[in-house]
Structures are given as C-alpha cells and as structure tokens.
Amino acid sequence: MTSTVVVIGAGLAGTRVAQRLGAGTVLIGEEEHAPYNRVLLAEVLAGRYGPDVIALPGHPGTTLRTRAVRVDRAERRVHCADGTVVPYGTLVLATGSNPVLPPLRGLFAPGARELPRGVHAFRTMDDCLALSAAVSPGTRTVVIGGGLLGVSAARALARRGAQVVLAQQAERLMERQLDPASSELVRRHLTGLGVEVHTECRVRGVGVDGGAVRRVEFADGYALDTELTVLACGVRPRTGLALAAGLDVRKGIVVDDLLRTSDPHVRAIGDCAEHAGRVYGLATPAVEQADALADALAGTDGDRAARPYTGTRALTRLTLTGPGPDALDLAAFGEVEPRPDDDVVRLADATRGTYRKVVVRGDRLVGGVLLGELGSVGALARAWESAEPLPDDASPLLHLLTPDLTPDGGR
Structure with a gap:
C-alpha cells in the first residue's frame, strides 16, 4: 500500500500541510486559480491588490486541479471528476467550508441550483472576480450579513464607488466578536465611507425580473431596488465527501487530538474539521492544525511522537x-x-x-x-x-x- 499523503483542498490549511510535507505530497484543489490567502479577498475586491499578490507559496509536490468526487476507504483511493484516481497512504481532508445561502423567497427558481443573475456569494476568488466585474461607481448594492465577511465586503465595494446598503439581522455589526462600543465604531467607519447600515433588519426575499434580482424585500414590507446583491451570511463546514465515505460527521468532520477522523488513515484540518466539539472557521486554527499534522506525519515514530493539538485560542x-x-x-x-x-x-x-x-x-x-x-x-x-x-x-x-x-x- 502506498505511503503517499494526499491532501484534498488547496486552501490555507491544505496548502500549508502540503508545503510542510514536501515533494511526495499530492494536493488536489478544484479551483482553477493557484492557491491563495482567502483572508485577503476583500483587498482584491477593493482593488488594492491583484489576485497574484495574495497567492500562497507553491509546494514542491504534485498539484491536481480537479474536484475530488469520492473517497474509497477500502481501497484507499480518491476518485476525481476528470477520471483521475489517486491512491493514498494517508488522506488529509482540508475541504474548507461553503457559504451559507439563506432561504430567501425567490432566491432559487423551482429546480434551479445556480444563483440568479445579480446575486453573488463572497467566498472564493471566482466570487471576488465576478463581483469586481459587476461593480462600478454608483452600482446599487445590498450586502446581506453584517459579520466579519459582510463588513469586509461592504467596505470594499464602497471603496469601488458602489452605493452600498448593509443589512444585518442582529442588533449590531460583528456581534460575535465585538462589544457594543467597538461595533458602533465600525458602524461609524462604514457610514463615513457612504455605506448605509441597517441592523435588526431581516431580509425576507428577493424580487426577480428578467432572470436577475432587482429588489431585496425586508420583513417589514419595505423593498429596496438593487443591481447587485451580496450574500455574506456565514459559512458551514464542507463535509459531503466525508459523509459519503462514512466518516463521523457532526457539525464538522470529527477529529481527535492527533487530527484523526474515525478512520485512522484519514485526517481532517481547517474549516471542515470539528475538534473537541468546536469548528473554528478561522485562519489561525487552520494553520496551527496544519502544522501539528505535518509534524505528526513527518515524525519518524508517527503519532507516538506527535504533538497533540489541544485547540486554538483564536x-x-x-x-x-x-x-x-x-x-x-x-x-x-x-x-x-x-x-x-x-x-x-x-x-x-x-x-x-x-x-x-x-x-x-x-x-x-x-x-x-x-x-x-x-x-x-x-x-x-x-x-x-x-x-x-x-x-x-x-x-x-x-x-x-x-x-x-x-x-x-x-x-
């Protein structure tokens, strides 16, 4: 049986562990772009950085730009969308997370799986580039979600000259991270850039005309015209591959202190992993998990010499x-x-x-x-x-x- 380490997911966590493990590693990433630092996407959207500036350092092993569609744990093989079959000794799932698409009335036509024209998530480089192409000075834009991602997107779009309305269901911006006083300072910062901020504001649905979203409808009956709608409603762990493979999944893919899943030949790190009941969804824990796993897999005594991952104070x-x-x-x-x-x-x-x-x-x-x-x-x-x-x-x-x-x- 091969001893190759195969990593699924070319985000921050997956690329980091592949870099650390070196030339024998296979990295599978479905995006056409070279691996990049997702944390800096807002700066690309704002026009401050080009996509090449936020690229991550390459790794010396093999990179496959395709989508992993199935994990055969019995044969220890990864099957990809382009027909490639990759054997592994150890498999690392670093599949990240997907944007939450809220159940808004009118967002999806019956049987449709794609977002209508004028609506964008803000999670990937493709999302970022599509938004950049769609926005111009004066574009009427509604950002739904006032967490870290929504604040970043609203500010970046305002810097591009868009007329931005930010709708936040909670009573304040970034309520998970900030206290009321600091949240109010962030609100003042955004309004100073021309962003119209509405808190305690629930979006009920969208109005579609000619296949494109033209209105955002609020629970109080008010409707706002829009040309561009950005969904920044959070993320959820991407666990489909792990579920289909029969691994233990709760909120995320369950791992122990050595980042092992319920299959000892499969590890999980980053946004998709659940450790001690917690899914972090942040860059620092992803990097710490990648480093801990690289140390464990590179050690001559394997897990016996590994430094356990005990969590991150993020x-x-x-x-x-x-x-x-x-x-x-x-x-x-x-x-x-x-x-x-x-x-x-x-x-x-x-x-x-x-x-x-x-x-x-x-x-x-x-x-x-x-x-x-x-x-x-x-x-x-x-x-x-x-x-x-x-x-x-x-x-x-x-x-x-x-x-x-x-x-x-x-x-």
Missing part, C-alpha cells in the same frame, strides 16, 4: 488598509462581554476612532477588543493565550492600553 483580526480614515484595523479575542464580577479597563478616543478594552477575571485576562493603533495587541494576546496569572501590579497591563488615549471609564 484571535479575530481585521485589517483593511487605505489612506487616512479609510484604514480599519481591529482585533478581538476571548470574552469581550464581562460578567458581573469581572474588572474592565476601557479607554477610547472618539475623535481618532480608537478603542481599547480588556476584561480581567480574578487574576487572568479573559478577553479584549481593540480598534485602531494596534501596537499593543501582540502583548495582550500573549497574556490571554498563556492564561497565566497577571502580576499583582497591573501597571504593565495599563501601560499597554494607555499610550495616546484618553480614559473613558471602566472600573
């Missing part, structure tokens, strides 16, 4: 470059909403649009959110990631927060 980082006020830089980690007995240090400068807040529980830093001028984020994130007790004298922590800021409360 920091959310959004950096959108631009001149002056067009720049947006934020970071959030851990628990940003305090419990009643937590201590909070919060400092803000509304004029400069900067905000820093940390939450301390007992003698440990449990979370924080920073927006603008993030020179201190590395030290704060390390203090949080280590989960070590803070020094009795909290002045080092305060020093990290206070440069060039005006106090705005806290206790």
Whole structure:
C-alpha cells in the first residue's frame, strides 16, 4: 500500500500541510486559480491588490486541479471528476467550508441550483472576480450579513464607488466578536465611507425580473431596488465527501487530538474539521492544525511522537488598509462581554476612532477588543493565550492600553 499523503483542498490549511510535507505530497484543489490567502479577498475586491499578490507559496509536490468526487476507504483511493484516481497512504481532508445561502423567497427558481443573475456569494476568488466585474461607481448594492465577511465586503465595494446598503439581522455589526462600543465604531467607519447600515433588519426575499434580482424585500414590507446583491451570511463546514465515505460527521468532520477522523488513515484540518466539539472557521486554527499534522506525519515514530493539538485560542483580526480614515484595523479575542464580577479597563478616543478594552477575571485576562493603533495587541494576546496569572501590579497591563488615549471609564 502506498505511503503517499494526499491532501484534498488547496486552501490555507491544505496548502500549508502540503508545503510542510514536501515533494511526495499530492494536493488536489478544484479551483482553477493557484492557491491563495482567502483572508485577503476583500483587498482584491477593493482593488488594492491583484489576485497574484495574495497567492500562497507553491509546494514542491504534485498539484491536481480537479474536484475530488469520492473517497474509497477500502481501497484507499480518491476518485476525481476528470477520471483521475489517486491512491493514498494517508488522506488529509482540508475541504474548507461553503457559504451559507439563506432561504430567501425567490432566491432559487423551482429546480434551479445556480444563483440568479445579480446575486453573488463572497467566498472564493471566482466570487471576488465576478463581483469586481459587476461593480462600478454608483452600482446599487445590498450586502446581506453584517459579520466579519459582510463588513469586509461592504467596505470594499464602497471603496469601488458602489452605493452600498448593509443589512444585518442582529442588533449590531460583528456581534460575535465585538462589544457594543467597538461595533458602533465600525458602524461609524462604514457610514463615513457612504455605506448605509441597517441592523435588526431581516431580509425576507428577493424580487426577480428578467432572470436577475432587482429588489431585496425586508420583513417589514419595505423593498429596496438593487443591481447587485451580496450574500455574506456565514459559512458551514464542507463535509459531503466525508459523509459519503462514512466518516463521523457532526457539525464538522470529527477529529481527535492527533487530527484523526474515525478512520485512522484519514485526517481532517481547517474549516471542515470539528475538534473537541468546536469548528473554528478561522485562519489561525487552520494553520496551527496544519502544522501539528505535518509534524505528526513527518515524525519518524508517527503519532507516538506527535504533538497533540489541544485547540486554538483564536484571535479575530481585521485589517483593511487605505489612506487616512479609510484604514480599519481591529482585533478581538476571548470574552469581550464581562460578567458581573469581572474588572474592565476601557479607554477610547472618539475623535481618532480608537478603542481599547480588556476584561480581567480574578487574576487572568479573559478577553479584549481593540480598534485602531494596534501596537499593543501582540502583548495582550500573549497574556490571554498563556492564561497565566497577571502580576499583582497591573501597571504593565495599563501601560499597554494607555499610550495616546484618553480614559473613558471602566472600573
């Protein structure tokens, strides 16, 4: 039986593990584009970077640009859409995630599987290039979803000159990562760029005319004309191959601390993997899982010498470059909403649009959110990631927060 490592998925996680393992690895990726850093797609959409700028380094093994359609676990073979059959010793599933397509009335005609004209997801390079081709100054655009992806897309389209409306069902933007104060600063940033932001706003359906979506219809009965509609409603793990192969799948493909699935010859990493009941869907855990798996597979003693993956304390980082006020830089980690007995240090400068807040529980830093001028984020994130007790004298922590800021409360 072959000892070849075959990786399905040429995103950040799959490409990383293939790079680490070297020339004997086969990487299967269905996109026509060379592997790229999905985190930077918004910068391509904004016109700041070309697609080549966000390309990932190549790996020295074999790359197949085709779609894996079936995994034969008994024979240890991957069957591809172009007829290629690839044997494996170890299979790595790095299939990523698919965009969530909300059940909006009128979005799909009976029996249709493709989105109607004028509607785009924002997940892949093809999505990005299609949006870039469709947008021009003055294009009436509705972005549905005000999470990290929706904020990035709305800002990028506004920079291209589109007339953007952002519709968010939750009560604030990026509600999973930000507290109310920092979310309001993001809202002000977007409105300053001309984005019209509506929160607590549920989209009910779309109106189609001539095969293209021309209206977005809200639950309160209001309808908004649109030429371009962007779906940024989240993602879900891509688990179809694993399910069809009979692997254990819950929210994602279930893996243990060595990133093994229910089949010891099949591993899973990145957005598609569920470890200890959690699916991350973020870049940092994907890279950490890829590195842990590469170490395990490259070790001479195999799993016995492997460093177990125990989870990632993931920091959310959004950096959108631009001149002056067009720049947006934020970071959030851990628990940003305090419990009643937590201590909070919060400092803000509304004029400069900067905000820093940390939450301390007992003698440990449990979370924080920073927006603008993030020179201190590395030290704060390390203090949080280590989960070590803070020094009795909290002045080092305060020093990290206070440069060039005006106090705005806290206790």
